Amino acid sequence: xxxxxxxxxxxxxxxxxxxxxxxxxxxxxxxxxxxxxxxxxxxxxxxxxxxxxxxxxxxxxxxxxxxxxxxxxxxxxxxxxxxxxxxxxxxxxxxxxxxxxxxxxxxxxxxxxxxxxxxxxxxxxxxxxxxxxxxxxxxxxxxxxxxxxxxxxxxxxxxxxxxxxxxxxxxxxxxxxxxxxxxxxxxxxxxxxxxxxxxxxxxxxxxxxxxxxxxxxxxxxxxxxxxxxxxxxxxxxxxxxxxxxxxxxxxxxxxxxxxxxxxxxxxxxxxxxxxxxxxxxxxxxxxxxxxxxxxxxxxxxxxxxxxxxxxxxxxxxxxxxxxxxxxxxxxxxxxxxxxxxxxxxxxxxxxxxxxxxxxxxxxxxxxxxxxxxxxxxxxxxxxxxxxxxxxxxxxxxxxxxxxxxxxxxxxxxxxxxxxxxxxxxxxxxxxxxxxxxxxxx
Amino acid sequence: xxxxxxxxxxxxxxxxxxxxxxxxxxxxxxxxxxxxxxxxxxxxxxxxxxxxxxxxxxxxxxxxxxxxxxxxxxxxxxxxxxxxxxxxxxxxxxxxxxxxxxxxxxxxxxxxxxxxxxxxxxxxxxxxxxxxxxxxxxxxxxxxxxxxxxxxxxxxxxxxxxxxxxxxxxxxxxxxxxxxxxxxxxxxxxxxxxxxxxxxxxxxxxxxxxxxxxxxxxxxxxxxxxxxxxxxxxxxxxxxxxxxxxxxxxxxxxxxxxxxxxxxxxxxxxxxxxxxxxxxxxxxxxxxxxxxxxxxxxxxxxxxxxxxxxxxxxxxxxxxxxxxxxxxxxxxxxxxxxxxxxxxxxxxxxxxxxxxxxxxxxxxxxxxxxxxxxxxxxxxxxxxxxxxxxxxxxxx
Numbered sequence: 001x002x003x004x005x006x007x008x009x010x011x012x013x014x015x016x017x018x019x020x021x022x023x024x025x026x027x028x029x030x031x032x033x034x035x036x037x038x039x040x041x042x043x044x045x046x047x048x049x050x051x052x053x054x055x056x057x058x059x060x061x062x063x064x065x066x067x068x069x070x071x072x073x074x075x076x077x078x079x080x081x082x083x084x085x086x087x088x089x090x091x092x093x094x095x096x097x098x099x100x101x102x103x104x105x106x107x108x109x110x111x112x113x114x115x116x117x118x119x120x121x122x123x124x125x126x127x128x129x130x131x132x133x134x135x136x137x138x139x140x141x142x143x144x145x146x147x148x149x150x151x152x153x154x155x156x157x158x159x160x161x162x163x164x165x166x167x168x169x170x171x172x173x174x175x176x177x178x179x180x181x182x183x184x185x186x187x188x189x190x191x192x193x194x195x196x197x198x199x200x201x202x203x204x205x206x207x208x209x210x211x212x213x214x215x216x217x218x219x220x221x222x223x224x225x226x227x228x229x230x231x232x233x234x235x236x237x238x239x240x241x242x243x244x245x246x247x248x249x250x251x252x253x254x255x256x257x258x259x260x261x262x263x264x265x266x267x268x269x270x271x272x273x274x275x276x277x278x279x280x281x282x283x284x285x286x287x288x289x290x291x292x293x294x295x296x297x298x299x300x301x302x303x304x305x306x307x308x309x310x311x312x313x314x315x316x317x318x319x320x321x322x323x324x325x326x327x328x329x330x331x332x333x334x335x336x337x338x339x340x341x342x343x344x345x346x347x348x349x350x351x352x353x354x355x356x357x358x359x360x361x362x363x364x365x366x367x368x369x370x371x372x373x374x375x376x377x378x379x380x381x382x383x384x385x386x387x388x389x390x391x392x393x394x395x396x397x398x399x400x401x402x403x404x405x406x407x408x409x410x411x412x413x414x415x416x417x418x419x420x421x422x423x424x425x426x427x428x429x430x431x432x433x434x435x436x437x438x439x440x441x
Numbered sequence: 442x443x444x445x446x447x448x449x450x451x452x453x454x455x456x457x458x459x460x461x462x463x464x465x466x467x468x469x470x471x472x473x474x475x476x477x478x479x480x481x482x483x484x485x486x487x488x489x490x491x492x493x494x495x496x497x498x499x500x501x502x503x504x505x506x507x508x509x510x511x512x513x514x515x516x517x518x519x520x521x522x523x524x525x526x527x528x529x530x531x532x533x534x535x536x537x538x539x540x541x542x543x544x545x546x547x548x549x550x551x552x553x554x555x556x557x558x559x560x561x562x563x564x565x566x567x568x569x570x571x572x573x574x575x576x577x578x579x580x581x582x583x584x585x586x587x588x589x590x591x592x593x594x595x596x597x598x599x600x601x602x603x604x605x606x607x608x609x610x611x612x613x614x615x616x617x618x619x620x621x622x623x624x625x626x627x628x629x630x631x632x633x634x635x636x637x638x639x640x641x642x643x644x645x646x647x648x649x650x651x652x653x654x655x656x657x658x659x660x661x662x663x664x665x666x667x668x669x670x671x672x673x674x675x676x677x678x679x680x681x682x683x684x685x686x687x688x689x690x691x692x693x694x695x696x697x698x699x700x701x702x703x704x705x706x707x708x709x710x711x712x713x714x715x716x717x718x719x720x721x722x723x724x725x726x727x728x729x730x731x732x733x734x735x736x737x738x739x740x741x742x743x744x745x746x747x748x749x750x751x752x753x754x755x756x757x758x759x760x761x762x763x764x765x766x767x768x769x770x771x772x773x774x775x776x777x778x779x780x781x782x783x784x785x786x787x788x789x790x791x792x793x794x795x796x797x798x799x800x801x802x803x804x805x806x807x808x809x810x811x812x813x814x815x816x817x818x819x820x821x822x823x824x825x826x827x828x829x830x831x832x833x834x835x836x837x
Contacts, residue, residue, distance in 0.1 A: 024504040024825045026808055028511050076511060103665040382507075383561030383816035384605040394605060417509075429509040431558050436607040440663035 031077045034425030036240045037191040038079035042141050043067030044185050044234065045196035047402060048411075049144030050164070051084075055112070055399040056097030057146055057164065059087045064405035064435060067142045067194060069412035073427050074192075085136035085168050091117040095133065095164075098398040100391070101441055108391055110398055122173055124161060133167040140168060143185040149200040150226050151218040153181040186233055193234050193241035194415060196367070198223065198353065202346050206249040207401070209300060210282065210338040211331035217341070220348040227349075231356050242363035242419050245350040249342050251371040253390035254400035255298040255334060263299065267308050267322070274309075278327035282337035290327035296336040301390070301400040303332040363422035365415045381410065382433040394437035405435040451549040451568065451775050452707065454740075455497035455523045458798035458832040462786015463744025464758020466701035468630070468689025469642035473796070473834050474527030477542035477576050480642040480689070481588030482630035484529055484578035485538045494526040495832025497800070501551060502827070503776050507558045507820040508810070514557035521550035525832070540576035542590070545569060546646075547682050553773055560603040560613070562816045563773040567599040570651065570682060574628055584636075589629035594682065596651045597621040600774075604670075608663035618676055618717070620656015624649040626682075640691040648684040648711060653677065658719055660726075669725035677718045681711045696748070703742040709735035709765035731815055738765040744784070754788035756800075769814040776822035778809040794837050802828040 043049050043065075050057055051065025062068075062084055071082030087094040096115035100108055120132045145165045152158050159169045159176025166173050169184070201218035208215055234241060249255060260277055267274045277293040311317035312326045321328045334342070350368055357364045373379075374395065375388040386407075387393040390400055395407035403411065409432045416427045457475030460467035467479035474491030476483040499521045505514045523545040531538030547570040555564050571594070578588030598621070604614030630644035654677050660670035689703040712735040718728045744758025759782060766777040782804040789797045804826035812819040 022502065022825065022827065024502045024515065024823055026504050026506040026513060026821050026823045028506055028513075031511055100665075380817040382558050382818050426509075428511045429507070431507065431510065431512060433558050433560060433605075434556065436611050437605060439607050439609055439611065441609055441665045 029426070031426045031428050032424075033074075033077040033079075033427070034420070034423040036419065036423040036425055038074040038077060039192075040080050040141070040190040041067075041071055041074055041082060041192045041194075042185060042190045043070075043144060043194050045144045045194070046148045046200050047144065047146035048199065049142065049194075049196050050146050051142075051144065051408065052146050053397040053399070053402045053404065054097040054099070055397075055402075056093075056095040056115075057087070058094035058097045058113075058117075059089065059092040060405075061097070061397075061402075062086050062094075062142075064408050065142060065144065066408040066412040066415065067144065069409055069430050070194065070415055070427075071141065073412070073416055073430055076428050077425065082141045083139040084142040085138070085140050087117040087134065091134055093117065095131070100398060100438060103440065108398075124174075127161055130161055130166075130173065131163045132173055133163050135172070136167050143168070143181075145181065147200060147204070148181060148197070149204065149218060150197045150223060150230070151201055153197065153226060153230055156180050182230055182233055186236075189237070191239060193239060194243070195230070195234060195241060196244040197230065198227070198246045198349050201349065202246060202249060202342050203401070206334050206338070206342050207254060207300060209329075209331040209333050210335075210342075211329070217345045220345060220352075223349050224352045227352050227356050231360055231362070235360050235362075240362070240423060242365060242415055242422070243353055243357045244365040244415070245353050245368040246346050247367050247371040248346060249334070250298065250339060251375045251388060252401050253388060253393065253396050254301045256388065257301050257390040257400060258299045258303050258305065260293045260295055260297055260299060263305055263308060263321075266305060271309060271319075274322055277321050278324050279333045279335055280327040280330045281333070281335035282341070284337070288330055290324040293328070293333075294336065296339065298334040298339060299328070300332055300334070303328070361422070363415075363418040365411075365418040367411070367414070370414055379410070382431075384433060386410070391438050398438060404437045406432060406437045409435040451547055453499075453523050453545055453548050455499070455802075455828060455830060456525055456544055456546075457527075458495050458497075458786060458800040458830050459746075459756070459788060461497065461784055461800040461802055461828075461830055462756030462758065462788070462798065463701055463746055464742045464760050464782075464784050465740075466689060466691075466703040466742050466744045466758060468644050468687045468703050469632075469640050470689065470691040470699070470701050471632075471640070473836065474529045474540065474542075475525065477527050477529060477540040477574060477590065478525075478544055478546075478628070479687075480630035480632055480644040481540070481576045481578050481590045481628055482586055482644065483632035483642055484540050484576060484588050485531070485536065485580040485586040486632055486634070487529055487538065489836040490531065490538075491527060491529045491834055491836045493528075493796075493832060493834035493836075494524070495798070495830060496522060496524045497802075497828050497830030498522050499550075500827045501549075501824065503551065503773075503822060503824040505553075505557070505559065505773065505776070505820055505822050508812070510820070512558065514553060514559070517552040517554060519550050519552050521548060523548060536580045538578050540578065540590070542572070542574040542576065544572055544574075546572055547596075549774065551774065555603065555613075558820070559773045559816070559818045561605055562602060562813070562818055564601040564603060564615070566774050568597070570594050570596040572649075576628070584634045586632045587630070588632075589627060592626040592628055592647070592649060594624040594626070594649045594651050595621065596623065596653065596680070598653060598656070604660065604662055606662045606666050614660065614662030614666070614670075617659040618656060619659065620653040620676070622651050622653035622656070624651035624682065638693055642687070642689040642691070644687045644689075646685045648708070649682040650679055651682055652679045655720070669723050671721040671723060671726070674726075675720045677720075678716060680715070683708045683711050698748075699746040701744055703740075705740045705742070707738045707740070707765065710737050712765075733770060734767055735765045735770070736767055739763045746788075752790040754786075756786035756788065757784065759783045768811060771809060771811040771822060772813060772816075773818070773822075776806070776809070776824055778807040778822070778824070780804055780806040794835055796834040796836070798832050798834070800828075800830040802826070802830075804828070
C-alpha cells in the first residue's frame with residue numbers, strides 16, 4: 001500500500017506540475033500619464049525632498065526619497081530616468097545619521113554614525129561655520145536641499161552658505177556668489193515638477209524653540225511673493241506639476257514625544273514634592289517670562305531631561321526647571337504662544353500655496369491635512385498600523401521630523417494620487433509594505 | 442492571522458474519484474465506499490464490501506493585484522494532497538454494514554512568499570483537517586436505510602506572516618503559529634429508493650469545533666524588541682468547522698446512464714471571529730479577535746456517468762458555489778469568491794473486483810476587488826484551482 005501510495009503520488013505530482021505553468025492573471029488597464037508628461041521630472045524642495053532621515057542625509061535615505069519612489073512609478077507611464085545627487089557607496093554615511101543602538105524599557109539610545117561625505121568646513125564671517133560635502137558631478141533630477149527656506153530661493157550667495165546646495169553646484173565655495181536656487185533648478189528643460197518648499201520657513205523657528213534670533217518665521221507677504229515667483233518660473237514653459245502644503249508643526253513626534261506631563265512624572269518619582277514645571281514662555285508683547293508649564297507647551301525631542309532638578313549655580317542652586325527663577329530654557333520649548341504663532345504662519349503659508357497652485361492648475365498634496373489626520377487617527381496600510389508616534393509609529397525616522405522609507409513611500413503615494421486626480425492619469429501606486437520603518441537593533 | 446481556514450475557500454470537496462468526476466454528486470447515489478462520507482445512510486444499501494483509497498493533489502493558484510497598482514503577486518506552486526480512504530463491510534445479505542472513512546474535508550496550502558504587498562496579513566498557510574469516521578448503517582426496509590458515524594478530527598495548522606518591525610539588516614520580523622488540535626462531530630444520513638427509479642439521499646454532517654491548544658507561537662524580531670514577544674510562547678484557538686446539510690438525487694434514465702444532482706448548505710455563519718489567546722501577553726502582544734462574520738454558503742452540483750463498455754465509465758459534471766465571505770472580510774488565507782467548477786472522470790474495471798478511477802477538476806473563483814476592513818489590504822484576488830486525482834477501489 002505504501003509503495004502504491006508513493007507511486008501514485010509521484011505520478012500525480014508530475015502531471016500536476018504541468019499546471020504550474022498556467023498563470024492566474026488579473027487584467028489591469030494599462031496605466032496612463034493622462035494629460036501630463038513625465039519625460040523629465042524634477043523634484044524641488046528641502047530635506048524632505050532630498051530623502052533626509054535620522055538626522056542626516058545619507059545614501060539609504062536618498063535612495064528612498066519620495067521623489068525617487070514617485071519617479072520609479074512614473075516610469076511605468078513613460079517617465080524618464082531619474083538621477084539623484086547620491087553620496088557614493090564609499091561615502092554612504094553622507095552627513096552622518098542617527099542609529100538606534102538600544103531600547104531599554106522603551107527608552108531609545110541613539111548613536112551618531114560618523115560622516116563619510118564631508119570634505120571640509122569653512123567659516124563665513126557674520127554667518128558661522130559651513131560644512132562642505134563631497135561634490136556631486138552629474139545629472140540631477142532631485143534638487144532637494146536640506147535646510148533651504150523658500151525665503152532663500154532667490155538669494156545668490158546661498159551656494160556659499162548651504163553645504164548641501166554647494167555640493168550640487170558646478171563651482172566650489174566660496175565662488176558661488178550668483179547662483180540662486182530657483183535659477184539652478186530651472187536651468188535645464190523639464191516637463192514635470194514637484195515642489196515641497198516652505199517647511200523650513202516655519203520649522204527651523206519651531207525646532208529651536210523660537211529662541212534663535214537668526215531663525216525667525218518668514219514674513220507672510222514675503223512668502224506669498226516668493227511662492228508666486230517660484231511657481232511662475234517653474235511653470236513658465238507650461239510645465240505641469242504638483243505641490244504640497246506644509247505640515248502642522250505639532251503633527252511631528254519631535255514636539256509630541258517628550259511631554260510636560262511625562263517630565264513632571266519623572267521628576268516626581270525622585271522628588272514627590274515637585275508640583276509643576278516652569279518654562280520661559282512668550283508673552284503677547286513679544287518678551288519672555290517664566291510661568292508654570294502646561295500640556296500645550298511643547299518640549300523638543302532632544303531636551304536633555306537629565307538636567308531637570310539639577311542645581312543652577314547662577315540662580316542660587318535652585319533646581320532646574322522647577323522654579324520661576326530656573327525655568328526650562330526657551331530653546332527647549334515651543335510654548336503655547338509660540339505654537340499659536342507658528343500655526344498662524346503655517347496656515348497663511350498654506351493658504352498661499354493652495355491658491356497659487358489652484359490658479360496654475362497644479363496638483364496639490366495637502367500634507368497638512370494628511371499628517372494631522374494620521375496624528376489623530378493613525379493610518380492602516382497593507383496590514384500595518386502606522387502612526388505619528390516616535391519610533392514605534394513607523395512613519396517618522398529617529399530625528400522625529402523626517403520620514404522613514406515607509407513614511408516616504410506613503411508620501412509618494414499621496415503625491416501620485418494628487419497627480420492622477422489633477423491630470424487624469426493613472427500612475428500606479430508604490431508598494432508601501434516593501435519599504436522599511438525604523439531599524440531596531 | 443489564521444483566518445483560515447475554513448472559508449468556503451478552504452472547504453475541500455475531494456471525497457472520491459467517482460464522485461468528483463460527476464461534479465461532486467453522491468448523496469443520492471450508491472457508487473462505492475465514499476458513501477461513508479456522502480451519506481452514511483446509503484452504506485447499508487451498497488451491494489458489496491469496499492476497501493478503497495484515493496488522492497487528489499491540488500494546485501491552488503491565486504493572484505493579487507493591489508488597488509491602484511499594476512503589480513501582480515502570485516502564490517507559489519505548492520501542491521496540497523487531500524486524500525480519502527474508506528472501508529465498508531457487512532455480511533452478505535445482512536441488513537447492516539459498518540464502515541470507516543478517513544478524509545480531508547477542510548484544508549489549505551497557500552504560500553504568497555515574503556515579499557508581497559500582503560505579507561503582514563499572511564506569508565504562508567498550511568492547514569489540514571483529517572476526519573476519522575467510524576460508521577454504522579442499517580437497512581430498515583428495501584426502500585429506506587439509515588446510517589450515522591462519529592467524527593474525530595485531527596487538525597494541524599502552520600501559519601507565517603511578517604511583523605512590521607525592521608531589524609538592523611533591514612528585514613521584517615516574522616510570526617509563526619504552529620500547532621495541532623482535535624474536535625468531535627457526527628455524520629448522519631438517510632437513503633431512499635423510490636419505485637420510479639429515483640434515489641434520494643439526505644445527509645447532515647455536524648459542526649466540528651476544533652481547538653488547537655498550546656500551539657507554538659514563535660516570534661522572530663529584532664533582539665531589542667524581543668521582550669515584547671516573549672519566547673517560548675503558546676497560543677490557543679478554536680475554529681468552528683461548520684455543518685453541512687445535503688440533499689441528493691440520483692436517476693438512471695437507461696442502463697448506460699446515471700445522472701445526479703446535489704445541493705449543499707454549509708452553515709458558515711457560526712464563524713464569527715477568529716481569536717488567538719496567547720499564554721504570555723505583553724502590551725505589544727495582546728490576544729487578537731478578528732471579525733470574520735461569514736455567511737452561509739450554498740453549492741449546486743450536477744453530474745452524469747456514461748457506461749461506455751462493461752469496463753469503461755466516462756463521467757462529467759460541474760457546479761456553482763456561493764462564497765461564505767462577505768465584502769470587506771476577504772483575506773489572503775481564503776481569497777474566497779463565488780466559484781464554478783467543471784469536472785471529468787474516467788473509470789476502468791481492472792478486474793471484476795478492482796476499479797481504477799481518475800478524475801480532473803478545474804475551479805475558477807471570480808475576481809474579487811476588496812478592501813479588508815481590518816488590514817486595509819486593498820486589491821483584487823483571482824484564483825484558479827487544478828485538481829487531478831486517482832483512486833483504487835477493491836470490492837467483493
